Amino acid sequence: MKFNSLSLVLLMLTCVQVAVANDMAARWTVSGFGTLGMLGSDSRELGFTRDRTQVSYYNSLDFTTDSRLGLQLDVNLSDRLHFTSQFVFRNHAGDFWEQNLEWGFLRWSVHPDINVRIGRIGADLFLLSDDRNVGFTYPWMRPPHEFYGNLPAYHFDGADLVKTINLGEGLLRLKVFAGYTQNELATDRSDNIEFIAPATGGNLIYETGNWRARIGYSYLSGSFATTSAYDQKLDLLNDPLINALVPNANKLSPYFYLKDSPIHFFSMGATYDDGLWLMHTEASYTNTNTVLAPSNASSYLSVGRRFGKFTLYSLYGLAYSFEKTVAIPTPLIQAPALDELYQLANHTLNENAIHEQSLSLGVRWDVFNNTAIKAQWSHYWFGRNGKDLWHTQYNDPSRQSNIWSIGIDFVF
Amino acid sequence: MPALLFFLFLLMLPISLQAEIAVIGNLESTVKSLTKQEVQAIFMGRSRVLENGNFVLPLDFSELRSEFYYKLTNRPIEQINAYWARIMFSGQASPPLSLTDELSIIHTVTENKSTISYLDLKHVDHRQVRVLLILD
Numbered sequence: 001m002k003f004n005s006l007s008l009v010l011l012m013l014t015c016v017q018v019a020v021a022n023d024m025a026a027r028w029t030v031s032g033f034g035t036l037g038m039l040g041s042d043s044r045e046l047g048f049t050r051d052r053t054q055v056s057y058y059n060s061l062d063f064t065t066d067s068r069l070g071l072q073l074d075v076n077l078s079d080r081l082h083f084t085s086q087f088v089f090r091n092h093a094g095d096f097w098e099q100n101l102e103w104g105f106l107r108w109s110v111h112p113d114i115n116v117r118i119g120r121i122g123a124d125l126f127l128l129s130d131d132r133n134v135g136f137t138y139p140w141m142r143p144p145h146e147f148y149g150n151l152p153a154y155h156f157d158g159a160d161l162v163k164t165i166n167l168g169e170g171l172l173r174l175k176v177f178a179g180y181t182q183n184e185l186a187t188d189r190s191d192n193i194e195f196i197a198p199a200t201g202g203n204l205i206y207e208t209g210n211w212r213a214r215i216g217y218s219y220l221s222g223s224f225a226t227t228s229a230y231d232q233k234l235d236l237l238n239d240p241l242i243n244a245l246v247p248n249a250n251k252l253s254p255y256f257y258l259k260d261s262p263i264h265f266f267s268m269g270a271t272y273d274d275g276l277w278l279m280h281t282e283a284s285y286t287n288t289n290t291v292l293a294p295s296n297a298s299s300y301l302s303v304g305r306r307f308g309k310f311t312l313y314s315l316y317g318l319a320y321s322f323e324k325t326v327a328i329p330t331p332l333i334q335a336p337a338l339d340e341l342y343q344l345a346n347h348t349l350n351e352n353a354i355h356e357q358s359l360s361l362g363v364r365w366d367v368f369n370n371t372a373i374k375a376q377w378s379h380y381w382f383g384r385n386g387k388d389l390w391h392t393q394y395n396d397p398s399r400q401s402n403i404w405s406i407g408i409d410f411v412f
Numbered sequence: 413m414p415a416l417l418f419f420l421f422l423l424m425l426p427i428s429l430q431a432e433i434a435v436i437g438n439l440e441s442t443v444k445s446l447t448k449q450e451v452q453a454i455f456m457g458r459s460r461v462l463e464n465g466n467f468v469l470p471l472d473f474s475e476l477r478s479e480f481y482y483k484l485t486n487r488p489i490e491q492i493n494a495y496w497a498r499i500m501f502s503g504q505a506s507p508p509l510s511l512t513d514e515l516s517i518i519h520t521v522t523e524n525k526s527t528i529s530y531l532d533l534k535h536v537d538h539r540q541v542r543v544l545l546i547l548d
Contacts, residue, residue: 029506072500084503086503113461117503122503137498164459171453171458171459207458275485275488275491309490368490369478411497411501
């Protein structure tokens with residue numbers, strides 16, 4: 001799949017080169033964005049990440065979570081045909097070059113009101129849409145953790161169609177999309193898991209005056225592409241000797257596989273910005289039928305006010321999982337290897353809920369027209385077994401954590 | 413006393429520099445005037461097509477850009493830049509092409525029927541371009 005995705009983008013780049021050679025009037029634009037961010041935590045047991053794609057370093061001081069640099073190439077091939085490619089240098093699990101190639105697509109204006117995009121496209125599952133890497137566009141240090149932390153898909157390979165309609169005083173945008181998403185996810189251990197899913201969906205965005213509202217639905221058929229190391233560990237559960245020492249261990253085995261599992265993702269949100277006050281809110285419900293990633297609901301509300309070049313903001317986030325507890329058979333004898341197996345099974349199947357709330361306060365200072373400095377403090381509360389958005393050790397007892405961060409966002 | 417007068421003059425200077433801005437288009441275009449809402453929709457990337465079906469291509473004038481967008485949207489330029497960063501870095505659309513001098517603006521608008529841009533009203537030659545809207 002990696003080969004196919006990259007090949008598709010390379011093929012499109014070749015088409016662009018040919019087209020540009022044929023049309024000297026083509027306009028190239030290179031632009032970019034970035035963040036240099038530093039965060040600190042009061043816990044060395046909890047590894048903080050922006051979302052599931054990131055590796056955590058458990059440091060009390062960290063530069064890799066929020067820092068990033070994005071480069072975008074835009075080429076106008078004709079009045080109706082446009083090529084865009086974007087690469088983001090950032091902390092991402094797995095293949096750095098393949099995973100961080102965010103986009104490479106052709107946009108075709110079939111009609112002034114209808115756009116079709118084909119290639120690697122931003123995954124439009126949420127209100128921040130595909131600008132969640134661009135800190136300069138939002139007030140916070142990072143997108144709200146409870147909502148965005150659980151959404152690994154930044155892009156997918158496929159196509160979308162957008163129809164724009166003037167409705168009343170505002171603008172209605174209808175989008176449908178279909179494609180294939182493949183994301184490397186970091187785990188609490190050193191290995192990564194590859195999440196692959198055909199995805200399809202649609203959304204409506206209505207913009208009028210100071211308001212922007214969005215409602216969307218997506219369907220994914222999710223699978224984990226397991227590695228041989230992962231399979232070997234799971235083979236242990238079917239081993240007769242293990243089952244003699246841990247009765248019914250083999251019954252756990254199916255829980256660890258995700259294969260073509262239906263995932264329904266509903267979301268709605270709204271933003272308000274009158275130049276002085278700004279508000280963002282979103283809510284989502286994810287329905288799954290696997291114990292590995294239980295169904296969950298999440299939401300956030302943020303309110304801010306500008307004072308000249310300064311914006312003061314607050315942010316409250318809430319996430320709740322509807323998990324099912326799996327009974328893990330206890331080993332009949334005490335042995336380190338069996339204990340490790342028990343802990344790993346319990347951690348993966350039962351300590352995987354998201355019960356999290358947080359309150360953040362922060363300030364954004366627009367130093368220049370294209371540069372903002374931000375500082376943010378966030379306090380997190382966790383419910384039982386509810387730290388799945390964090391990297392943790394087995395049976396971690398923490399119920400609270402503080403994260404402070406400062407950073408500088410820029411666009412060019 | 414002269415120093416005080418000079419200081420008062422400096423204080424007044426930014427106000428006296430506030431120009432009336434004319435949104436301009438091609439003389440041969442069928443578009444004779446635009447409303448503020450239409451100009452907002454065009455320059456904020458929400459629409460490139462007018463109600464009569466005409467396609468429009470906006471051009472920014474870098475020297476007047478901050479003032480133009482403030483008069484048009486009542487927002488400082490950093491908010492406009494953040495807005496465009498969201499649109500541009502989500503691959504939806506590109507911001508208006510920005511030109512750096514008046515002569516290029518006038519030349520481009522007179523040569524292309526579908527382009528619209530803006531100038532200081534005092535610098536508009538009505539034989540060359542049509543004023544579609546005045547922002548003050």
